[in-house]
Amino acid sequence: MKRITLVTGHYGSGKTEVSVNLSIDLKKEYDKVAILDLDIMNPYFRSRERQKMMEDLGIMVQFNSFGYDITEDLPALSAALKTPLENKEYKAIVDVGGDSDGAKVLNQFRKYFIEGDSELLVVINTNRPESDDLEGCLFHISTIQAETGLPVKGLINNTHMLSETTPQDIIDGYNMCKKIEELTGIPHRFSTCREDLVEDLKAANAEAGITDMEIYPIKLYMRPSWLL
Amino acid sequence: MAEKKLMKGNEAFATAAMNAGCRYYFGYPITPQNEVPEFMSRELPKAGGYFIQAESELGAMNMAYGAAAAGGRVLLSTSSPGIALMQENLSLLSSVELPVVLVSVMRGGPGIGSIQPGQADYEQATRGGGNGDYHTIVLAPATIQEACDMIYKAFDIADEYRNPVMVCADGMIGQMMEPVVLPPEKAPLTEEEIWEQKPYALTGHKWKRERNAINSVWLQQELLEEYIYQYWPKYEKAEAELQDWEAINVENCDTLFVAYGSVSRVVKEAMQALEAEGYNVGLIRLKTLWPFPHKAFELIGDNCKNIICCELSMGQMMKDVKAEVAGKYPVHLINRVGGMLLDPVEVVDRTKKILEVK
Incomplete structure (x- = not known):
């Protein structure tokens, strides 16, 4: 992974859950890790809701300057966000708001997103109505690219149905990513999978003859058990 | 499907x-x-x-x-x-x-x-x-x-x-x-269908009926009283026909939870933990708040010793539950307010405390 990873995607694709997982896993390997919550679209389920948990793990959490006022419904961002972008010792995960509207916020930090040092990834969940077909996925990719002026360097397949997720959901999403890859050259980077489903997914992949699916096992940090 | x-x-x-x-x-x-x-x-x-x-x-x-x-x-x-x-x-x-x-x-x-x-x-x-x-x-x-x-x-x-x-x-x-x-798509009523199915609607009388008027001002109190008596039976009908709830182990439980909305999901997870420890618990989940599902409370069996209301308020629903059971059972409250949520662990802990003190 590059020093700065920009996690974008359509609304409700699961960027935040992916970003929190990536941050926690990066921290296992690197000393200085930061998560930048740039979500100015949503009032709920933002990375900052797990601020305490991640800070306890030693991860820097940046969003706005209101500290623990995490429910602040303002499109305001803290200047301290720049610390991990400027300080090259940091690995940074940038959790961006949904759609191209949410990605707009990246423009003010544009000078930090240098080719080779950073890359823009797009999260895809084909169980969401806006991205359940090729046209919808391509629309999101092209509008995010147009809004940010940054090329999309990879696809994260985060296709799931929460507690009802089956390996087939993940394979369907993977196949969609492969179609996008064929058309645009943007590669499928990895497919997320709830930890308890990984073995089932591997078996299903073997049966379907899929040999090159990079599986990224994830924990559900954002969603309490009673909501599953 | x-x-x-x-x-x-x-x-x-x-x-x-x-x-x-x-x-x-x-x-x-x-x-x-x-x-x-x-x-x-x-x-x-x-x-x-x-x-x-x-x-x-x-x-x-x-x-x-x-x-x-x-x-x-x-x-x-x-x-x-x-x-x-x-x-x-x-x-x-x-x-x-x-x-x-x-x-x-x-x-x-x-x-x-x-x-x-x-x-x-x-x-x-x-x-x-x-x-x-x-x-x-x-x-x-x-x-x-x-x-x-x-x-x-x-x-x-x-x-x-x-x-x-x-x-x-x-x-x-x-x-x-x-x-x-998602439920299947229904077409909206056409103008003709509104004419037929909603005779009160202001569709224009088209010279085929008296003019409709929708107006809530009544200048003769006798007529307003008559009007209120005329529409009131629909609320009695609603109370009789619309009450809705989900009941889990209501007939047999020792401890009955009452909850609605997302809190009921927290309670359901807490109930699993309590059951695993040998507690005999049940749940009435309100699916209608008005009419209040009185009929659900008729299902409560002889084992019931405590009712615990779980809600994100200072006990607003509990007042209706207390009125419903009229002193027959002690009614307790497990709540959070101000935008804070209950979680299953907290519900389990507070339930145990409630059941100990009595």
């Missing part, structure tokens, strides 16, 4: 309303329900419907009054402080027997409060702040699927009873994502 999609609550609410034939939406933004007007502003015009962002919640209600008077299916949505502003017109709409469906995505109060989930609008919904003798029919979903099904059904109930129907979701149900199968 229709395809299952992963949808955010607010988007799903709006889609369910459109599938029920709703083509009118009037609203004013407020978190945590903004995705409803956002969705409607984008999708309603495509379906030949009308979206208007009103200047205030009061304006939205008055626009709803007009569209409902013309026979349309109307959706309104807001959150707690917005309902406070709409109360006057809930009374007005009830007084002229106009059907609308209103989604309240409840947040923490009082006042401006917080944008996190809340249930402290139980009394606001079931008692209302509007004047006069009226009721709002209030449904309370616990999942996005149930919310969609209830909103869909709410349009039929509103039309049948010619009365506003409120669907009380909370911020969690509005903001989270869940798999959902």
Whole structure:
């Protein structure tokens, strides 16, 4: 992974859950890790809701300057966000708001997103109505690219149905990513999978003859058990 | 069967309303329900419907009054402080027997409060702040699927009873994502169908009938009294026919939980933990807040020793539960307020404390 990873995607694709997982896993390997919550679209389920948990793990959490006022419904961002972008010792995960509207916020930090040092990834969940077909996925990719002026360097397949997720959901999403890859050259980077489903997914992949699916096992940090 | 999609609550609410034939939406933004007007502003015009962002919640209600008077299916949505502003017109709409469906995505109060989930609008919904003798029919979903099904059904109930129907979701149900199968699409009524099915509607008399007038001013008190007696039986019918609830082990349990909305999901997980430790627990989950599901409480068996109300308020629902059981069982409260949530561990711990002290 590059020093700065920009996690974008359509609304409700699961960027935040992916970003929190990536941050926690990066921290296992690197000393200085930061998560930048740039979500100015949503009032709920933002990375900052797990601020305490991640800070306890030693991860820097940046969003706005209101500290623990995490429910602040303002499109305001803290200047301290720049610390991990400027300080090259940091690995940074940038959790961006949904759609191209949410990605707009990246423009003010544009000078930090240098080719080779950073890359823009797009999260895809084909169980969401806006991205359940090729046209919808391509629309999101092209509008995010147009809004940010940054090329999309990879696809994260985060296709799931929460507690009802089956390996087939993940394979369907993977196949969609492969179609996008064929058309645009943007590669499928990895497919997320709830930890308890990984073995089932591997078996299903073997049966379907899929040999090159990079599986990224994830924990559900954002969603309490009673909501599953 | 229709395809299952992963949808955010607010988007799903709006889609369910459109599938029920709703083509009118009037609203004013407020978190945590903004995705409803956002969705409607984008999708309603495509379906030949009308979206208007009103200047205030009061304006939205008055626009709803007009569209409902013309026979349309109307959706309104807001959150707690917005309902406070709409109360006057809930009374007005009830007084002229106009059907609308209103989604309240409840947040923490009082006042401006917080944008996190809340249930402290139980009394606001079931008692209302509007004047006069009226009721709002209030449904309370616990999942996005149930919310969609209830909103869909709410349009039929509103039309049948010619009365506003409120669907009380909370911020969690509005903001989270869940798999959902949307109810099938119904076409909105044509002008001819409105003429036939909604004879009160202001469609123009076309020289075929007397003029319709919708007016809540009564200058002769004798006539207003007569009118109230004339419409009141529908509320008695609603109390008899609309009560709805989910019952789990109500007949046999020692300890009965009462909850509604997303809190009932916390309680269900807590119940599993308590059962694993040998506690004999049950649950009444309210699916209608008004009419209150009195019939569910008739199911309580001889084992019951305690009733525990779990809610995100200072005990608003508990008052109805206490009135219902009339001192027959001790009634306790496990609550959080201000936008804070209960979690299963807390419910288990507090339940154990309650059961120890007695």
